[in-house]
Each structure stands twice: as structure tokens, then as C-alpha cells.
Amino acid sequence: MYGIDRRRYLWVSVSALLQGLLLGKYMYADTGLFLALPLPLIIIVPFALWLGQEHWGRRLMRFLGALTAILSVFCAYWLWSVWPADAEVYFLPPQNMYLTRICAVVFMFLPFFQCRIAMWSWRVPYSEVFFQLCRNIFLLFQAVIVTVIFWALLLTASLLFDIIGLDFVPHAVFSPLVAFPLTSLTIALSITLALKHPGIDSLGRWILAILAWLLPPFSILSVVFVIALPFSGLRPLWATGQASSLMLLLQLATILLANAAWLDGTRAPFSNNKTISAAAKLSLLCLPIYTGLCLYSLGIRIQQYGWSVDRVQAAFFVVMAGIWGIGYAGAVLLDALTLLLRWRQERSRAALWPYAIGKINTVAALLLALIVVAMNSPLLDPYRLSANNQVDRLLAGRANPESFDFSYLRFSLGRYGSLALSRLADSDAGVILDQVSEALSQDPKEHWGNVRDGIVSEKARREILAGAKTYPDGRDLPQAFVDSMVRQWGRADFYFLRDVRGTSDLAFSFKKFGTENDDEYLLLVKRGMGLLIDVSSPEPRAVGTVYGYLNPSDMESGDVEVLAPKFNDIWLGDSRYQIVPR
Secondary structure, eight states, X not given: OHHHHHHHHHHHHHHHHHHHHHHHHHHTOSSSGGGGOOHHHHHHHXXXXXXXXXXOSHHHHHHHHHHHHHHHHHHHHHHHHHSOTTSOOSOOOOOHHHHHHHHHHHHHXXXXXXXHHHHTOSOOOHHHHHHHHHHHHHHHHHHHHHHHHHHHHHHXXXXXXXXXXXXXXXXXXXXXXXHHHHHHHHXXXXXXXXXXXXXXXXXXXXXXHHHHTTHHHHHHHHHHHHHHHHHHOSHHHHHTSOHHHHHHHHHHHHHHHHHHHHTTTTOOTTTTOHHHHHHHHHHHHHHHHHHHXXXXXXXXXXXXXXXXXXXXXXXXXXXXXXHHHHHHHHHHHHHHHHHHTTOOSOHHHHOOTTTTHHHHHHHHHHHXXXXXXXXXXXXXXXXXXXXXXXXXXXXXXXXXXXXXXXXXXXXXXXXXXHHHHHHHHTOSOHHHHHHHHHHHHSOHHHHHHHHHHTOOOHHHHHHHHHHSEEESTTOOOOHHHHHXXXXXXXXXXXXXXXXXXXXXXXXXXXXXXXXXXXXXXXXXXXXXXXXXXEOSSSSOXXXXXXXXXXXXXXXXXXXXXXXXTTTTEEEETTEEEEEEEO
């Protein structure tokens, strides 16, 4: 037994350190092959080992081997579909949503295999699977708490080292290749130690009991929100810009609290108070309403702009929350109807809620797995769906070729985007062919350099400068100045242009600022900041910064008054601003 424990601890420690090293390299990689690391393998397989280590043996090893093989197939297809068309890894799309989908499926089915290994049977009761799932959640929860405490102590110690002059210690500890392995090792060892103490089960039941009694007040708020919608209308909801995300979180919270309240369908925590029980069930009836609103909001965006990778991902989460919501609401509604019409003879036969919660969860989990498998294949690949839909909209005339983002096809949709551009290249429309040629001629290094720096493309910069307001009317920006600004955009003196996205974000004013040579300077105003630029030389340079809450619209009158002394203040609109020389 001691030998088994030694091997188990060794595997847990090695997997944690390896995971931390790879994640550290991935998180701080700008370009290169480390962006192609298979995160599902790096994250999911070690966590499956840590959570299932109490069933150490051949069955666990076979399960981990099968899991590794399945995830390897998923990762290989994902890498094939998103690999850049130029075969050079300058940038790969983030794996956040892709990883979340797979983690959700594996985390839901991991308890089933844990119970299967422990009971030596494929016929595992739902109650055992449910409580194993809860146990896994609480193990991760306590691991997070231990990790936070560990890093708080480490931060305190590093500050002490910094005080006494040993600043190399905190620099070493907080470097990615040390911090990530330490974090992974702390999580792995805290899970290992918690498994040796059965108190985690008691703690889990105590937390579930608390969560169960959060459902009634949460339900009342949810019902009041739904009742208020017809009176307030949907406009204030859409005006937030986060309506779908908020309602999706509301659905997930309701589903979580419902499972905490009724567990595997054998507990009725509100049986002594029918009013509280009814209020708790009302929130489940609201779930399909939230799903409908989310689908409506998403449908409007799709109708306006078509499918994108993010919208396909959003549709996945809305549909999955909707499956659970419709299942729960349907069971509660049918149960209420049978009670109202007095159809049932025996409660154990006719009542659907909460006894149906296990079947609903099982069916929903299976549907989740099927959809995730389809999304990791050409059938429902978000990149394929997005590329085909965008091209279809363009060819059908529902999208304007002038405003269509051809760079999105080339650089953001991987292999399927390249195929879509090839399809557009066969089009007879001259405008489309010109835009395709321009997209294909873009330098990948320059494009992804702009993306990493958070600045717009060179084409967009020229369009912004061409459309920006210039005062006095009739004055145009010199071509040499435009070319120089395009080159320096977001860098050095013009760093504050990084977040400029449209022509209304900038305004220019030519003004003589009363210097000894009476030279003319260019005042560039962006919301919240201004820049005084010397345009007398071929390469413009910033000579002063204007601080204050400036606004490009303040320059519409063209009334910019210079106040003494030189380069000290200007009067713009109704406010006085200070110029700080450079």
C-alpha cells in the first residue's frame, strides 16, 4: 500500500509541475508553437488524475488513456481547422470557449467513471453519480481556497525579502515558469490531502443545505424580474449590451440552486412550507422565458451581422442552458397540472418533480456531449459555420462589400476562412475581387503585430485620418504627415492612438501658437487628451501634451485661443487646458 501511495504522489506531483510549466509558456507566448499547445490535454487529464486518484489502479489508468486519446483527436482537429493559411504561427485564436466546452462535458461525465471504477459495474445509480459530482466540486473549491491562502503568504514573504534588499527572490517566485508550476502543485496536493480526510463530504452537505435555502429568495427576485419585463419593455434590457450574458448567468444560477435544493430528487427541503416550495418552483418556470429572450437577442445580432465564431459559441451556451431549463420547467408544470386536475392516484407514480431531476440531468448531459462532439468536427465547427455564413451573406447581397471584413476570413477563421476567400475569388464582382486581393496581400506579421498591440490596421488608420475633422475648414492634412502618422500609430509619441477606432474619435486644428518664429502647429484632439505636433519638418513630432477632458466635438467652432506664456495654456470651447512641453 505504501508503494502504491508513493507512485500516486509521484505521478500527481510530476503531472502538476508539467502542467504548470506548459501553461506558463502558453500564457506568455506571443507567437510560435506554444500557442498551439493542446490545452484540453494539459488541463483536463491531470485534473482527472487528481480527482480520481483514490481509485488508483489499472482501471483508472485505462480511463485516463482513453480520455487522452479522445482529447487528442479533438485537439488535432481543432489545430487543423485554425492553422494559419500561410503555415506560419504568428497567432492562433484563444482556446477559452473551446476549452470550456470540453471541460464542461468531461467534468459532468467524470463522476460516472469514478463510480464505475469504484463499483465495478456500468449500472451506476444516479444518486451516486450526483454526490460524486458534488464531491469533485467541493474538492476544487477547497483547493482554490488553499491556493489563495498559499499565495497570500508567499506575497507577504516576498515583500519582506524586498524590504531587506533581496528583491531577486520575489522576481524569481512570481516569474511564469515558477508561479504556474507552484500553483498547479498546490492545487494537486490540496486535493490529494483532502481525499485522505472524509470531512470533505460533511462540508459538502453543509454547503448544499445553505445553497438550497438561497433558492426561494432568488426565485422571488427572478419572478419579479419576469413580471416587470412587459411594463419596462425590452429596450432598457438591450441597452445594457450585456442582456444575454446576464440572463444566461441567471439561468445557470437557478439550475445550480435547484440541484442543491432537491439533490438527486429524494430531498424536499421546503415540504413543511408550501408557499416557499411554490416560490422555489416558480423560478424554474421562468427558465424557458430567459432562453427565449437570449435566442431573440442573439437572433437579432445574427440577422444584422451574420454568424461569427463568438455567436456560435454563445448559441451553444444558450441552447444547453435551455435544454436544462425546458426540462425542469416542463417537469414542474406537468406536476402542477396533474395535481390541479387530480389525475394522480399515487404520488410516487404520477409526480414528475423532483423525481425527474436525475433523468433530466442525464439526458441533458448526453445532449451536451453530442453537441460538443459535433462542434469538434466539421458538422458544427464554429469556424466553418462562420466562414460559410459570412460568404453566403456577401454573395447574396445582404452584406456591403465595402464594409465587409475580409481580413476576418483570412486571419481569424483558419483553414475554413482561407477556403471562403478562395470561393470569393471565383466571384464575378470586381469590388469583391479587389478586396480579396487586398486581404491576401496583407503581411501576417504586421497584421498580428497590430492585433497584439491593440491597434487598427494600416488601411483603417488611413481611413480614420482621411475622415477626421480638420480646422479651419478646407485645410487638409499633408500627405507626408498622414504617411508618418500611419507608421507611428500607437507607438512612441502617438501611443495614445491605440484605442482610436473611428473618424469621430479625432479632430485636428492648424494654429500658430505665437512662438518666436510664428510657426504653425497642429493640435490633435482625442477624447480625454490632446497633442501639439510640429509639422514643419518632414517627420512630425509631438512637442506638447494637453491634459484634461477634451472632446473632438469641442473644436467644431474652430475657436482655439492661445494663452500666454508660450506652450502653457490654450482656451478650447468653454475650458482652459494646460500644455505640458515635451
